[in-house]
Amino acid sequence: MELRAENLRVTAGRREILRGVDFAARAGEVAVIAGPNGSGKTTLLRALTGEIAHGGRVALNGRDCAALRPAELALLRAVLPQAAALSFPFTALEVVRLGLTAGVPGTRAATGRLPAMALARVGLAGFEGRHFHDLSGGEKQRVQLARVLVQIWEPVLDGAPRWLFLDEPVSALDIGHQLQVMAIARDYARAGGGVVAVLHDLNLTAMHADRVTLLDGGRVRSAGTPAEVLTDATLSAAYHCRLRTNTPPPAGGPWILPQAADHCQEEAAE
Amino acid sequence: MAIPVRGAGPLAGDRRRRAARLRLLLGAGLAAAMLLSLGWGAAGETDVTAALLARAGLAEASLRDSVIVWDIRLPRMLAGVLVGAALAVSGAVMQGLFRNPLADPGLVGVSSGAGLGAVLAIAGTGLLPAALQSFVGPWLLPLSAFAGGWLAVLLLYRMATQNGRTSVATMLLAGIALGALSGALTGLLVYRATDDELRDLTFWNMGSVAGVTWARLGAAAPFILAALAAAPFLARSLNALALGEAAALHLGIDVQRMKRIAILAAAASAGASVALTGGIGFVGIVVPHLLRLVQGPDHHGLLVNAGLAGAILLLLADAVSRSIIAPAELPIGIVTACLGGPVFLWIVLRSRAQLEL
Incomplete structure (x- = not known):
């Protein structure tokens, strides 16, 4: 089971941001998208998750993403955005519970403690009642990660892997929490899920990636293991x-x- | 990773029980306010209970009491309940849709759009062929108000939202512009109206639940009831939308479809309210805001409670408008503005830092 994208093209106005990118990731692995500023990393992630219109084709577990409804996709993959705004004063627990919007198949009645467990998983046990707007940047990012984890808590559903997309998940975090988040990603992959992360830090990439896709100017400059690419x-x-x-x-x-x-x-x- | 069974007791940060308790309280409050509204009026001693039971053949009531209760107070009370609930719910829906606590049908030009629609209907009825007139008659006003409100929300949303982000400044300014424009067009229609039309327009413009008849109530109620029935189904989507359109999409929400439904619901409830009772402001902004302070912004509890609290607020405002200069009546719009204006100012001052105008 895998994620496979072919010939992805994205244009903004007359500018080409992605110029025919092929991308592949396997379940059980951490795939990292790296590259300099403006190389198209975030745009590639957005195309892979169906957030923006694009040319080319994306298939998740062999199913064409364009043919899946949002509710079906939401059970298959979750996406951590680079920075998330929140327009009303929800508590941390209420934000994490938004991850249950699409539902948890087969366990409808048993999801009550899941948000608190996810908060504990990202090191924020005891933050349930805190208002999201009062948290620090790093805490907000980890609350959002907990929300994303809740959405696809079981890495494998009905024998098919689920996918975790992370857009610069460590950008607001100190070094200890960077390692914690990468460990969560690694555990998710080890349990059979797939992880695709945009990372800015080459050393984190070298330490945690199974496969690296290095973008440059909207094209793939190099793809392979960290030792091959870096x-x-x-x-x-x-x-x-x-x-x-x-x-x-x-x-x-x-x-x-x-x-x-x-x-x-x-x-x-x- | 095993999922444990739900434990007893709410978690910290979980305000759903508070919302549920508040719903019971508001439900009881609404029942009390409805009884107050039925039992209290300018007519003096009236046996309301007997008049109500007489219809079911369970009691004897005088014709006078029966007329007062069934033809004057009951439609007026029901109009207050429906319009109060509609205004508060449409406010909450618009605030969720625009992702901003300042969105309000009265404030951002939706009510004036609906008002223009209503005035068009009043001034334009004479232009329709007579056969069509009798056919669409009572429906023309609410339909036209609904269309005006719908166009206003749609335009506003298109103008204020760019790349999935809604700008507060654009929303408020575009709302003012839309309001001024529909106000000018309304003025133009009023200017060239005949004396009969002018009487209708003035009557309608007073903004009051007084003089609501069963026929007018029957024409507006389906729009309001449909919007109120649709609103709870929007709760899940509006919650997800608080994270932004992209995040809502990733959470499994069909964002475009839900936006269309939310705009229709907000326009139907605001438009039909305007058609029924004229411009009643501030209910849509004050009620959801106060509720959010108590029970948090979760739309599951918010939309239902906003409907209940909006209905209570309007019935109480109607009671004030009937008693403060009795035996004359103050237009209810003045009462809600007197209550709502200061609260709105307070919201603005409290959230000054976040407005970024």
Whole structure:
């Protein structure tokens, strides 16, 4: 079971944001979309989740997403947005409960404690009664993650994997909570679900991704395992920077040490 | 991952029980307000119970009492209940749709759009062929008011929403513009109206539940009842919409379809209310706002309770309007504005930081 997208094209006005992107992710794995600013990472995620109109085709577990109703899709995948606004003073618990909007198949009566469990899972036990608007940026992001987890709590439903889409899930988080969120994503994949995440941080990508798709200018520059994609040559070309990729003894994956370099300095000078 | 069975007792942050308790309280309050409205009037000593029971053949009542209760007070009371509920619910629905607590049918030009529709109907009835006139007669006013309100919400939503985001500033300013425009067109129609039409227009414009007949009530009620019946089904979608259109879509809501239904429901209830009782402001903004303070913004509890509380508020406002300068009557719109204006100001001052105008 997998997520497969072919020849995705998105245009905004006359500007092409995605110029024919192929993308694939397998259940049981964490797939990361990486790339420089404006390379089309978030746009790719939005096309994959059906949020924006696009050319090309997306199939989830072999089913064409364009043919699925929103309610059917909601049982198959959940999406964590980059930043979520909330227009009324809901409590943290009430926000998480919104994740149950599409229902939990077969367990209608047994979902009462699920929102509190999800809050505990993201390290926010005891935050149930707090007003969402009073929370810090990082806490808000984790409440939203809890809401998304509640929506597809069981990683496998009727033998088919469910999918977790995360758009820069760690952008507002400190390093400890970054690792916590990536561990939640890893656990979800290990339990049979699929995870697709947009990540800005190359080292987090190297540590947590099973597969990396590196976008550059609306095209796929490179796709494969972190070791295949995160190389000096590929990254330097994509980010217009001199970089050194290294392999620290215990982890075994590459890690990237940015070194101030030509193009970056030029851009900073502008 | 196993899902445990629901435990006893509500969680912190779960305000559904509070909403349910409040619903019982409001239900009892509405019953009391309805009895008050039936039993209290300018006619002096009236045996209301006997008049009510007489219809079922269970008691004897004088013709005078029967007329007062059945032809004057009962339609007036029912109009108060329906219009109060309709205004409060349409306010709550519009606030959920626009994702803003300041959206109100009276404030953002929906009522004036409906008003224009109503005036068009009054001034235009004479233009229709006589056969058609008798056929659509009582329905023309509410239908036309509904169409005017619907067009106003639709235009407003189109103008205020861009890329799934609704701008408060655009919404309020466009609402003012729409209100002024329909006001001008209304003025134009009033200006060139005949004396008979002018009398109808003035009568309608007073904004009152007095003089509501069974026929007028019967023409407006289906719109209001349909909107009130549809509203609870919007609760789930309106809750999800609080997270934005994209998030609501990902939660499984057919956003375009739900927006169409919400706009129709808001326009039907606001339009039919305007057709029945003229412009009664501030109910739609005050009631949902006060309820949110008590029970939180969950639309499941909010929409039902807003209907009940709106009905109570209008019946009480009607009682005030009947007694404050008795035996004359103050138009009820003045009473609701006197109550609602300060509350609205208070909301604005409290949320000044979030308005970003």
